[in-house]
Amino acid sequence: MFNVANVKAAASPDLLTPDNAVMLFVDHQPQMFFGTGSGDRTAIVNATVGLAKAAKAFNVPTVLTTVAAESFSGPILPQLAEVFPGQEIIDRTTMNAWEDNAVVEAIRATGRRKIIISGLWTEVCIVLPVLSALGQGYE
Template structure:
């Protein structure tokens, strides 16, 4: 689920790098800082029938922490994607993460989440796309994956022992 804050205001729309990943997802425009106070967002979340929220966004100390802490208080299972969130400073980000952990939230990175969703490299419908994401966005992990694939394709001469 994607939300924006007063999208008509210049600089308030979501980056196309994010919306392009979810082309069929309608962006819910909101005015509330805490998305858990916006009935459009709350109703859309409830309509999914799910009980787990996975949240990332700007600003970690405000637009992420506020709904995370409220959702935890309402009994939701909440996971925050720490490296897909950002704050006004490193300290603000770290303190917000500490607050959310203290409130009961789980923390993950985007790569750990993607790997959990992929689970099995034999799931070919998504494995190729996952490889593309890894090589473009996972820094050393992407390079290591490419190297591993190259090694697996390298024939070893029978005389090598």
């Protein structure tokens, strides 16, 4: 007879877990909101902060990035930075976050192969680094 108490559940290696994933926030900056006309700014900020707080609560390594913060896009959202006080924010000069060695090295240093990416512009902030990371064997 089958006894459910004797069955040990094994997590699928396909699932995201706090032990196999890294969180990457790309370009959550004031100037980037100009391209987010389909969503309410407050709702986007709240969802982003909620995602950041979840990553922190589950101890998921997190990488914060901006692009041209000093010259064009402005600083990272203060509400996002507040979730990770004192954490380095990688400021890039390239649109594709994966073209910046500091970003790739920060991800690589975690030893994680599954990347959760959050960005304001799907076409640039998310798609470009996703395609590049996939090409290098990341999920």
